[in-house]
Amino acid sequence: MRGRFGLARVGVVVAALLVVTGSNEVTARAPTSLVPQTAEYWPDADYDPAIPSVRHVLGFEVGAEMARADQVNRYFEALATAAPQRMRIFEYGESWEGRKLIYGVISGEKNMARLEEIKRAMVKLADPRRLGPGEGAAIIQSMPAVVWLSHSVHGNEPGTTDAALLTAYHLLASRGDARVAKMLDETVVVVLPLQNPDGRERFINSNRAARGLEPDPSPLSAERDEPWPGGRMNHYVFDMNRDWFTQTQPEMRAHAGLMLEWMPVVVADIHEMGANQTFFFPPEADPLNPHLTPKQLGNVELIARNNAAWFDKVGLRYFNREIFDGFFPGYGSGWPNYQGASAMVYEQGSSRGLVARRADGSLLSFADTVKSQFIASLSAVEVVADNRARLLTDFADFRASAISEGQSEPIKAYVISEAPDADMAARLAVTLARNGIEVRRSDAAFSACGRRFEAGSYVVSAAQPTKRLIRTLLDEKTEMNADFVKRQEERVSKGLPDEIYDVTAWSMPLMFNVPVVTCRNDPVVRGELISRDWQASGVVTGGLTKVGYVVPWGNTASARFLTAALRAGLPVKSSNKQFTLAGVTYPAGSLFVDAARASEDLGARVAELARQSGARVTAVSDSWVTEGPSLGSPNMLHMPLPRVALVWDEPTERYSAGHSRFVLERQFGYPVTLIRARRISTANLDGFDVIVLPAEGGSYASTFGKRGADNLKNWVERGGVLIGLGSGTRYLAERGVELLPLKLENAAEPSNKEESSGKSASNAKPDSSDDAAEQRVAGKELTSEADLAKAERPLKAPPRPVAGILARADVEDEHWLTAGINPRLHVLVTGNDIYAPVRLNDADTVARFAAPNEVLASGVLWEENRRQLAFKPFIVSKTKGRGVVVGFTADPNFRAHMAGLNLIFLNAIFRGAAVTYDANTR
Numbered sequence: 001m002r003g004r005f006g007l008a009r010v011g012v013v014v015a016a017l018l019v020v021t022g023s024n025e026v027t028a029r030a031p032t033s034l035v036p037q038t039a040e041y042w043p044d045a046d047y048d049p050a051i052p053s054v055r056h057v058l059g060f061e062v063g064a065e066m067a068r069a070d071q072v073n074r075y076f077e078a079l080a081t082a083a084p085q086r087m088r089i090f091e092y093g094e095s096w097e098g099r100k101l102i103y104g105v106i107s108g109e110k111n112m113a114r115l116e117e118i119k120r121a122m123v124k125l126a127d128p129r130r131l132g133p134g135e136g137a138a139i140i141q142s143m144p145a146v147v148w149l150s151h152s153v154h155g156n157e158p159g160t161t162d163a164a165l166l167t168a169y170h171l172l173a174s175r176g177d178a179r180v181a182k183m184l185d186e187t188v189v190v191v192l193p194l195q196n197p198d199g200r201e202r203f204i205n206s207n208r209a210a211r212g213l214e215p216d217p218s219p220l221s222a223e224r225d226e227p228w229p230g231g232r233m234n235h236y237v238f239d240m241n242r243d244w245f246t247q248t249q250p251e252m253r254a255h256a257g258l259m260l261e262w263m264p265v266v267v268a269d270i271h272e273m274g275a276n277q278t279f280f281f282p283p284e285a286d287p288l289n290p291h292l293t294p295k296q297l298g299n300v301e302l303i304a305r306n307n308a309a310w311f312d313k314v315g316l317r318y319f320n321r322e323i324f325d326g327f328f329p330g331y332g333s334g335w336p337n338y339q340g341a342s343a344m345v346y347e348q349g350s351s352r353g354l355v356a357r358r359a360d361g362s363l364l365s366f367a368d369t370v371k372s373q374f375i376a377s378l379s380a381v382e383v384v385a386d387n388r389a390r391l392l393t394d395f396a397d398f399r400a401s402a403i404s405e406g407q408s409e410p411i412k413a414y415v416i417s418e419a420p421d422a423d424m425a426a427r428l429a430v431t432l433a434r435n436g437i438e439v440r441r442s443d444a445a446f447s448a449c450g451r452r453f454e455a456g457s458y459v460v461s462a463a464q465p466t467k468r469l470i471r472t473l474l475d476e477k478t479e480m481n482a483d484f485v486k487r488q489e490e491r492v493s494k495g496l497p498d499e500i501y502d503v504t505a506w507s508m509p510l511m512f513n514v515p516v517v518t519c520r521n522d523p524v525v526r527g528e529l530i531s532r533d534w535q536a537s538g539v540v541t542g543g544l545t546k547v548g549y550v551v552p553w554g555n556t557a558s559a560r561f562l563t564a565a566l567r568a569g570l571p572v573k574s575s576n577k578q579f580t581l582a583g584v585t586y587p588a589g590s591l592f593v594d595a596a597r598a599s600e601d602l603g604a605r606v607a608e609l610a611r612q613s614g615a616r617v618t619a620v621s622d623s624w625v626t627e628g629p630s631l632g633s634p635n636m637l638h639m640p641l642p643r644v645a646l647v648w649d650e651p652t653e654r655y656s657a658g659h660s661r662f663v664l665e666r667q668f669g670y671p672v673t674l675i676r677a678r679r680i681s682t683a684n685l686d687g688f689d690v691i692v693l694p695a696e697g698g699s700y701a702s703t704f705g706k707r708g709a710d711n712l713k714n715w716v717e718r719g720g721v722l723i724g725l726g727s728g729t730r731y732l733a734e735r736g737v738e739l740l741p742l743k744l745e746n747a748a749e750p751s752n753k754e755e756s757s758g759k760s761a762s763n764a765k766p767d768s769s770d771d772a773a774e775q776r777v778a779g780k781e782l783t784s785e786a787d788l789a790k791a792e793r794p795l796k797a798p799p800r801p802v803a804g805i806l807a808r809a810d811v812e813d814e815h816w817l818t819a820g821i822n823p824r825l826h827v828l829v830t831g832n833d834i835y836a837p838v839r840l841n842d843a844d845t846v847a848r849f850a851a852p853n854e855v856l857a858s859g860v861l862w863e864e865n866r867r868q869l870a871f872k873p874f875i876v877s878k879t880k881g882r883g884v885v886v887g888f889t890a891d892p893n894f895r896a897h898m899a900g901l902n903l904i905f906l907n908a909i910f911r912g913a914a915v916t917y918d919a920n921t922r
C-alpha cells in the first residue's frame with residue numbers, strides 16, 4: 001500500500017541522489033530530481049484534469065519547488081477560475097512590503113451560492129443575544145461548519161504553504177471520493193495559504209541565491225542556513241505568532257478581523273519545526289490556559305485521533321503533549337479558542353529548503369513535509385464534516401455559557417478610565433474592540449463600583465460571548481496550574497531548565513499601564529460601542545494666540561504630536577519642570593510651540609498635527625505662569641530634530657532591533673537609520689545624535705572590537721546619546737567598554753537565618769596537618785533537603801532564567817528622563833540579567849524594581865529571583881563628556897506589547913537629544 005504514495009517514491013529518488021553524490025561522476029542533474037515528478041499524496045486519488053494542477057500553472061510538481069508569494073496567489077486564482085462554483089478567493093489585507101494577503105473559500109456549490117448567508121448565520125450563532133427562539137437550532141441544522149486552515153505565519157516554514165496549494169487542489173479536483181464530497185457538503189473550508197509573504201520571500205530569496213548544482217541537505221549549507229534576520233518574521237521582524245491579541249502588525253490585524261467575520265468552529269495553524277522532529281499535533285503540553293473549556297479540548301482530541309489514524313495508515317510518525325503549551329493567548333492556535341473555536345497547532349519537521357539530512361542520516365525532502373501537512377489538514381476537515389452539528393453546537397454553547405458566566409462570576413465588568421493617559425486608554429479600548437470585544441464609551445460622567453468616572457471612560461461588560469478572552473486579557477493574573485508551577489520550581493532548583501514555552505504574563509492593563517477597575521456589578525452607561533477603527537480625535541482649545549501652544553506631556557498622543565511637529569520644522573520646547581498656566585498644571589516635559597518663532601500659518605499647522613496625533617493642545621493667550629518655569633525660562637529646553645540610528649544585523653538580537661524600529665517608525669512616525677553592527681568600528685557616527693543599541697543576539701564586544709568601543713565612547717563624549725536596551729545594556733557595562741558603571745549579579749545566596757550555624761563545606765578549614773586529611777574538607781551533617789540543596793548549589797552562578805513576567809518598577813522624579821512619566825511602570829522581565837545597585841556618585845538610577853513584596857505584578861517568578869530583583873536598577877543614566885548613556889536593563893519595546901513604556905523610551909531619545917544639545921550649545 002505504501003508504494004502507492006508519494007512518500008515511498010521520494011525515498012527511492014533520494015537514494016538515487018546519494019549514489020550520485022557519492023561517485024566521481026557527478027553530472028548536471030536537475031535539482032528537482034530530489035522530489036517526485038508525479039506526486040501521489042493521497043490513496044487512490046483520481047483527479048479531474050479540468051482542474052489545473054500546480055505543475056500546470058506554475059511549471060513544477062507540487063512539492064518539487066517552493067512556490068513564491070506571487071505564484072501562490074496565481075495558483076489560487078487559477079483554481080478559482082477553473083471551479084468558480086466551488087472556490088472563490090478574496091483579498092483580506094496587505095503586508096508591510098505591499099504584498100496582497102489572500103484567502104480561498106472552498107465548499108460545495110450549494111454552500112458557495114449562499115456564502116454571505118452562511119457568514120451572517122455564523123456571526124448570529126456567535127451571539128445568542130441576537131438569536132430568536134429556535135433560530136440557533138435552525139442554523140445548526142441547516143448550515144455548514146467553517147473550518148480554518150492558516151499557513152505560514154512563519155516565512156521560513158516552507159512546506160506549509162505548498163501543502164495549502166495541494167489541499168485546495170485536492171478538494172476541487174478529487175473525483176469519486178465520498179469523503180471529499182462530504183467535506184464539501186458539510187463544511188466551508190477557508191484556506192489562508194500564506195500569512196507572512198514578506199518573510200517567505202526573504203527565506204526563498206536566500207535559499208535560491210545559495211543553491212548550486214543540486215539541493216544540499218547539509219544543515220551547514222548556505223541555502224539552509226538563513227542570513228540575519230531570517231525569514232520567520234515579517235518586515236518589522238515580528239514573530240506574528242505572538243501578536244494575535246495585541247495586533248500591532250497589519251497582517252495579524254487583518255487576519256483576526258477576518259476570523260471574526262467568519263467565526264470558524266475549527267482552526268488549524270500550520271507550522272514547521274526543526275528537521276529532526278517528526279510531526280506534532282495536539283493534545284498540547286501543560287500548562288493550559290484556565291479559560292479553555294473541556295469541550296474544546298475534547299474536540300481537538302477528536303481531530304488528533306483522526307490525524308493519528310491517517311498517519312498510521314500512511315506510515316507517518318508523530319508526537320504530542322510534550323511541547324507547545326496552550327497557556328499564552330497570542331498564538332494562532334491560541335487566540336481562536338477564546339472566540340469559541342477548537343484550535344490547534346500542527347508542526348512538521350522542516351526541510352528548510354528542498355531537502356534536509358537528519359541527525360540519523362536519513363533525508364527529509366520538501367515533498368515529505370508537504371505531504372504530512374496536507375494529510376493532517378484533510379483529516380481535520382474530515383472530522384469537521386463528520387461532526388458538523390456537534391461542533392456548531394459546542395461553538396454556540398461556548399458563546400452562550402460565556403455570557404452566563406459573565407453574569408454570575410464575581411467580576412461583572414471592567415472600567416477603563418481616561419485618566420491619566422487618555423490616549424493609552426483609547427489604544428487599549430480599540431485593541432479590545434479588535435479582539436471582538438464590546439467596549440462602550442460613556443457619553444457622560446457616571447458612578448460605578450464605588451467610584452466616579454468621567455465621560456469618555458470605557459466599560460467592558462463581562463456578560464458577552466468573549467468573556468473568556470476578556471478575562472484572559474484584562475485580569476492582572478492568569479493562574480497557571482499549581483502542580484505544574486511546583487514541578488517547575490523543583491526543576492529549576494535542581495538546575496534544570498523550566499518547561500515554560502513563552503511568557504507567563506500579558507495582562508493588557510499592566511502592559512499599557514492603564515488603570516482598569518473591576519466591578520462587582522455591570523454599570524449601565526449611555527454611549528456608543530467603539531469600532532475597531534475608532535480613534536480619539538485631537539483638539540486645540542483656546543482660539544487664536546500670539547503666544548503659542550502648550551501640549552501636556554505624560555501621554556503618547558503628545559509624543560506623536562512632538563515627532564510630527566519636529567519633522568514639520570515647528571519650534572518646540574519641553575519644560576524640565578511642571579508649571580501652572582491659566583489655572584492648569586502641566587507636567588514636566590510639556591511642550592510649548594512658540595508662535596513668536598513660527599510662520600503665520602502656525603495655527604492651521606498645529607490644528608492639523610493635533611488632529612493627526614490625537615493630542616489635546618491649548619492655545620495660550622496670556623503667558624503669565626503662576627507656578628514653575630515661565631515659557632521663556634532656561635528650563636524650557638529647545639527640542640532639536642534628532643537624527644536617530646539603530647544598530648542592525650549580526651550580532652544584534654533581531655526581535656529587539658525590529659521591535660524598536662517599529663515602535664519609533666510606525667507608532668510614533670519617526671524615521672530611523674539602520675546601521676549594520678559591523679560598521680560601528682569604523683563608521684563616522686557624527687551624522688547622528690542618538691544611537692539605539694538593541695539587545696544582543698551574539699556578542700557586540702567581538703563585532704565592535706576595541707575600535708568600535710572607542711568609536712562609540714568618543715562619539716558620546718562629543719555629545720551623542722547612546723541608549724542600550726536589554727542585553728545591549730550588558731555590552732555598555734562590559735569590562736573594557738564601561739560606558740555604564742553597572743555590574744551583573746550572580747545568584748544571591750539564600751538568606752535562611754536558621755541555617756547560619758553551619759559554614760559551607762568548601763569554606764571550612766582543614767583540621768589536620770596530615771597530607772591526606774588536608775585534601776579533605778570538614779565533614780558536615782545534612783539534616784534537611786534544604787541543607788542538601790545549599791551544599792549542592794553552584795557557586796558564582798548567574799540567577800535562574802525567568803520565562804517572562806511583568807515586574808513593577810518605580811521612577812525617580814526630577815530627572816530629565818522621567819519628565820511626565822507615571823511614577824510606577826510595568827516591565828517585562830525575561831532571562832536572568834539582574835544588576836547590582838549603582839552608587840549615587842557613579843550614575844543616576846532613574847528607575848528601579850519595586851520592593852520584594854511588590855515587584856511581581858504578574859506571572860511565574862522563582863522565589864529567589866523575586867527577592868533578588870527587588871530594588872535593583874531598571875534604567876540607569878550617566879553623563880559622559882558632552883553626551884549621555886542610558887541603559888534599560890530590560891527591553892522596553894518587547895514585541896511592541898509594552899505600550900506603557902513608550903513614553904520613557906521616547907524621553908530617552910528626544911529629551912536626551914535636547915539635554916545634550918542644550919549642554920553643548922551653552
Ligand SMILES: [Zn+2]
Binds near residue numbers: 153154272
Ligand atoms: Zn512556526
